[in-house]
Amino acid sequence: MFWDQKIETLDRNELERLQLQRLQDTVRRVAEHVPFYREKFAGLHLKAEDIRSLTDVRRLPFTGSADLRANYPVGLLAVSYDATLRLHTSSGTTGKPKALFFSRADVDNAAGLCARSFVMTGITPQDVFQNMMTYGMFTGALVAHYGAEKIGCLVIPAGPGNSERQLMLMQDFRTTFIHLTPSYALYLATFLEKHGINPRRDLSLRKAFVGAEPYTEETRRKIEDGLGVDVYNSYGLSEMNGPGIAFECEHKCGMHLWEDHFIIEIINPQTGEPVPEGETGELVLTTLCREAMPLLRYRTRDITSVITEPCPCGRTHRRLNRITGRSDDMIIVRGVNVYPQQIERVLMAQPGIGRNYLITLDGLDDMTVKVELGEAGFDGQVEHLVKFRNLLAEKLRAEILIRPQVEFLPPGSLPISEGKAKRVVDNRKL
């Protein structure tokens, strides 16, 4: 199913022609209206008319999250303050937030991309949408909310948490699809199980759009089993509208990134140079339709690769592979680069333990992975627990190349996250 079949299946040549035209327009506008970019261009002896082909995008300067903070609050606006319609801030964790402005057209475009993203999995106006993302300054909830309304779905702005109420709403209003973080999805699955709810039998849920945190295929399967839904991997970031940037179609095999609105680059995060086609690196995005706050070559810090083969769904917009990590999340332990997602992959594939976990770093460089022991992992023998712990430590070592301590905790003892999960606690005194 298509929301905008013409643009979603546009011939690649035409799509690239459209991209170039929009890129040139964006570059002209920022050169004229945004002092930050004007100065950057001057430093590179670059003029707007130098951008003659899509590969010229590489001549443009990068924009980083530090630039957004440095130009807080209104330094990157390309329209007058009056012409802005909505402010979001990034869900950043430290220091000043990033201020992100939307014009009326930006709000509409962001909703339109979400509508495309929902409809390509088969969502129709008859569907009922319970939005479990955090409302407020975070783009995650509002942008998806507008997208579902654009389709004509009934939207329940539930927000995250308060699982008793979520369940009541899902039952009373026959919710058919939800949008939430993977950590809350796992929590909700456990909650339903504990309350004797069999979602396939007792609920009308069919689909879950899961995003805002990276997660693994094993986690997808756990959520699909636990909530009785199809899970669609969903990618977005507040700097680029929020959700709806790259979502999966019904084939659930990579996320179509809407290339009429963004230019994709994958670079080596150390050198800034493009990686060969299909290889893994940091995703860099340039907005093509943003009015209020266009961003050139924004360093997303997300690690992924592009699937160039055509998708059986017929869309010509290329797909991103699952985000395997954030270059920001990477931790260095005993000189080894470790992504929390690698640890998650091992834990989610392991029967006998719960779905929640915490990685702590203490002392000089000691890593402990805390997991909750499940009933299936316990046979009453302390020796078998020791064996199980060693097995898990060994599986983790095979994945991350260092051997962490593994600690078993009783179920429910790790902090429950109902929003974005904090998986790493770093107490090291280095």
Next chain:
Amino acid sequence: MSDVKLVAVFAENLPGQVARFTGILANANVNIRWVAVSSTGPFGVMKCLVSEPSMAYQALKHEGFVAKLVDALAVEVPDKPGGLHAVADCLAQHKLNLDNASGFIVNNRAIMVLEVSDPVLAANILRRKGYHVLSQEELGL
């Protein structure tokens, strides 16, 4: 089916864990015949032999413990030198591995609690040898 079931729970090795465990059993009105705590560093396992194992199991689970019912044997052993040896030797001859063993005295009778690789087979062998293998009902007394 094995004759008796132990109730085992996983617990962190922290002050107050045993008290929490025994408190739950007391509230459930379950009488503890025998208890064993084995710990290894940060965690351990508490096991008990009780009058009502399934009730104890449900109560512990309800309070958030990871619990398990473990098959075991309770066998009455003559209170004299070589008494336990005879039992151990009998199991060894049948290649039955003894995972855990400990004992207690009730009404002047010495009872051994045994966790073996095949409790049903072990019970049959011991009964044939003339030992008194206790049933769950006898432990409830």
